[in-house]
Amino acid sequence: MNFERIREKLNILADAAKYDVSCASSGSDRTNKSQGLGNASKMGICHSYTEDGRCISLLKILLTNHCIFDCAYCVTRKSNDVQRAAFKIQEVVDLTINFYRRNYIEGLFLSSGIFKNADYTMERLVTVAKKLREEENFNGYIHLKSIPGASDELMYEAGLYADRLSVNIEVPTISGLKLLAPDKKHEDFTKPMLKVKNEIVRYKAERKIIKSTPKYAPAGQSTQMIVGASGETDKDIMYSAVHYYKNYQMRRVYYSGYVPVADDMRLPAIGSQVTMLRENRLYQTDWLLRFYGFAINEILNKEHPNLDMDVDPKLSWALRNLHHFPVDVNSADKALLARIPGIGMRSVDKILKARRFRKLNWDHLKKIGVALNRAQYFMVCDSRHWERRDLDAEKIKGMILQTSTGKFRNQYSTQLSLFN
Amino acid sequence: MKPSKTLIYDGSFNGFLTAVFVAFDEKINVADIQKNGQGQNGLFSESETIFTHVEKAKRVWNGIRNKSHNAIANVYFAFLSETEGVELMLYTYIQKLMATTLGKQMDYSDGIVLFIDQLAKKVGREKHRMEAFVRFQLTKDDIYFANIEPDFDVLPLISKHFRNRYADQQWLIYDVKRKYGIYYNLDHVEMVSLNLKEIHFNKIHKSDAFLNEEYDYQTLWNDYFKSTGIKSRINPKLHTQHVPKRYWKYLSEKKEAV
Numbered sequence: 308m309n310f311e312r313i314r315e316k317l318n319i320l321a322d323a324a325k326y327d328v329s330c331a332s333s334g335s336d337r338t339n340k341s342q343g344l345g346n347a348s349k350m351g352i353c354h355s356y357t358e359d360g361r362c363i364s365l366l367k368i369l370l371t372n373h374c375i376f377d378c379a380y381c382v383t384r385k386s387n388d389v390q391r392a393a394f395k396i397q398e399v400v401d402l403t404i405n406f407y408r409r410n411y412i413e414g415l416f417l418s419s420g421i422f423k424n425a426d427y428t429m430e431r432l433v434t435v436a437k438k439l440r441e442e443e444n445f446n447g448y449i450h451l452k453s454i455p456g457a458s459d460e461l462m463y464e465a466g467l468y469a470d471r472l473s474v475n476i477e478v479p480t481i482s483g484l485k486l487l488a489p490d491k492k493h494e495d496f497t498k499p500m501l502k503v504k505n506e507i508v509r510y511k512a513e514r515k516i517i518k519s520t521p522k523y524a525p526a527g528q529s530t531q532m533i534v535g536a537s538g539e540t541d542k543d544i545m546y547s548a549v550h551y552y553k554n555y556q557m558r559r560v561y562y563s564g565y566v567p568v569a570d571d572m573r574l575p576a577i578g579s580q581v582t583m584l585r586e587n588r589l590y591q592t593d594w595l596l597r598f599y600g601f602a603i604n605e606i607l608n609k610e611h612p613n614l615d616m617d618v619d620p621k622l623s624w625a626l627r628n629l630h631h632f633p634v635d636v637n638s639a640d641k642a643l644l645a646r647i648p649g650i651g652m653r654s655v656d657k658i659l660k661a662r663r664f665r666k667l668n669w670d671h672l673k674k675i676g677v678a679l680n681r682a683q684y685f686m687v688c689d690s691r692h693w694e695r696r697d698l699d700a701e702k703i704k705g706m707i708l709q710t711s712t713g714k715f716r717n718q719y720s721t722q723l724s725l726f727n
Numbered sequence: 728m729k730p731s732k733t734l735i736y737d738g739s740f741n742g743f744l745t746a747v748f749v750a751f752d753e754k755i756n757v758a759d760i761q762k763n764g765q766g767q768n769g770l771f772s773e774s775e776t777i778f779t780h781v782e783k784a785k786r787v788w789n790g791i792r793n794k795s796h797n798a799i800a801n802v803y804f805a806f807l808s809e810t811e812g813v814e815l816m817l818y819t820y821i822q823k824l825m826a827t828t829l830g831k832q833m834d835y836s837d838g839i840v841l842f843i844d845q846l847a848k849k850v851g852r853e854k855h856r857m858e859a860f861v862r863f864q865l866t867k868d869d870i871y872f873a874n875i876e877p878d879f880d881v882l883p884l885i886s887k888h889f890r891n892r893y894a895d896q897q898w899l900i901y902d903v904k905r906k907y908g909i910y911y912n913l914d915h916v917e918m919v920s921l922n923l924k925e926i927h928f929n930k931i932h933k934s935d936a937f938l939n940e941e942y943d944y945q946t947l948w949n950d951y952f953k954s955t956g957i958k959s960r961i962n963p964k965l966h967t968q969h970v971p972k973r974y975w976k977y978l979s980e981k982k983e984a985v
Contacts, residue, residue, distance in 0.1 A: 357956035360965030
């Protein structure tokens with residue numbers, strides 16, 4: 308192993324890959340075959356965390372950062388003056404295996420800049436995965452990036468070796484895409500996605516009849532959108548996320564607050580505020596849609612195209628729909644419990660189990676873990692004390708904000724600080 | 728009323744289950760269940776030493792499991808927490824479980840049930856952390872070796888995970904605090920205790936027990952860790968929340984921070 312050379316390449320190509328937020332290693336249940344190496348953990352394992360607090364679960368690298376495209380939001384775009392490097396296929400395989408054996412990682416996340424053409428690049432990615440599976444008997448997690456515009460045959464093969472495939476939509480609106488990535492067409496993104504989705508459906512159907520059907524991308528597909536690069540509203544982003552969840556059966560849509568990497572008239576300038584809070588609110592909305600039974604038009608619609616920055620989306624929905632409340636926790640059904648601000652799905656489960664034994668009061672709820680500072684205005688329980696005043700939404704919001712703290716509060720607070 | 732008794736067992740999980748069996752069988756009014764050696768007699772209770780009996784332990788295990796799979800996991804996990812006085816809590820927990828008529832449901836509005844559940848969660852978290860934070864180093868004898876120092880006694884819980892995952896390499900995970908380890912010899916996992924001359928945590932100084940190549944890979948991993956972070960978003964609080972400082976000693980990517 309030429310240690311110094313590998314080291315240099317790893318630094319360049321890991322650095323270039325870090326803007327992919329996805330690092331999930333969950334969702335696959337691949338087992339260790341014939342005393343080989345590795346298996347996939349259904350719930351995923353984060354082996355470490357970066358200093359900005361993101362999970363490190365996979366060895367996330369680019370095969371190369373040479374690229375023929377010139378997308379404005381991307382660090383590795385053709386016109387950007389950065390150091391370029393490329394891994395050999397065997398080098399990626401060796402790195403993955405050796406990191407894996409030391410329990411550093413769950414597997415490999417391989418992406419690439421596009422050199423020559425889409426198919427040539429995709430073929431390389433597939434070769435790495437194939438080598439890992441067939442030569443090294445590696446059963447850990449492999450996440451491959453689908454290269455926009457890759458042919459159906461290659462996408463089919465990729466799914467046979469990889470656990471997850473993903474195409475990054477990057478720009479949620481078609482008009483934004485035209486502006487920022489003029490070389491790419493919207494269909495280039497959706498075509499490989501559609502192929503993989505159809506194969507997953509087909510393999511699932513076949514598995515029902517023949518149990519030994521091989522796995523095809525068992526952890527499904529995911530995608531990523533950049534937030535705050537092209538002036539879109541939260542509504543635009545979430546509606547297109549819902550579109551991908553529904554029509555392409557995405558397992559996850561990731562939202563990545565745009566980190567300025569270029570001085571370009573079309574984009575926010577370098578050094579401008581990273582929209583962490585906005586990212587956070589979008590993820591909260593995503594969770595409400597996937598786990599809490601909310602419909603997208605309840606949270607975002609024509610009257611409310613953007614999410615509230617000072618309160619979370621569930622509370623904001625509740626404040627707009629006070630006629631549903633207060634809810635009695637001792638009799639309401641699961642769906643309604645899940646809509647009370649301050650009660651998460653875990654608490655819902657515990658409440659459902661506990662209330663079979665006795666009626667619950669404030670003490671029980673507090674111990675179970677309900678955030679009473681928010682929940683108290685929206686529920687009644689087995690106690691003579693509850694919010695009797697007829698408060699309006701503004702009043703409730705004010706009281707909740709007063710009795711709580713938020714780490715992003717200083718970013719949007721209009722109150723001047725005394726010292727500073 | 729019968730006089731209360733303190734039961735003394737040998738410290739093993741089977742020993743504890745035997746004590747539970749005896750307590751149920753002889754309808755003992757239990758004052759406390761204690762590990763032998765740390766015994767402290769109550770003023771008004773006599774004590775009885777329990778001899779571990781695998782058959783009896785098994786009956787208790789099966790009894791709890793038939794009632795609820797969740798409960799048996801909770802009992803085992805909470806026991807491994809080594810929390811002081813957990814035995815009596817678990818005994819009460821098992822009593823409540825056996826008395827409930829509502830099938831598998833657990834009463835989360837009950838203090839002890841909630842406490843045991845939360846304790847088991849804590850141990851489960853530690854187990855999961857150990858599955859993540861173990862860092863193997865390749866020795867010259869071709870054994871992947873790791874030191875750990877977990878808050879709870881989680882080695883019995885993680886052995887299955889590592890055996891399934893690293894089926895084609897020899898590995899050894901050694902608990903420095905409790906002075907025993909588990910070793911996989913390409914066929915099965917066995918318990919070992921070692922006379923370690925030094926504890927191999929992250930030192931800049933290289934030990935000759937390991938190959939040179941080992942240190943190369945640690946450097947690469949270190950580099951990878953650094954280059955994957957986004958500098959404009961650094962958040963030390965969140966970072967230490969995910970990777971608490973007590974684990975840094977054994978994480979090669981935190982070598983410089985220690």
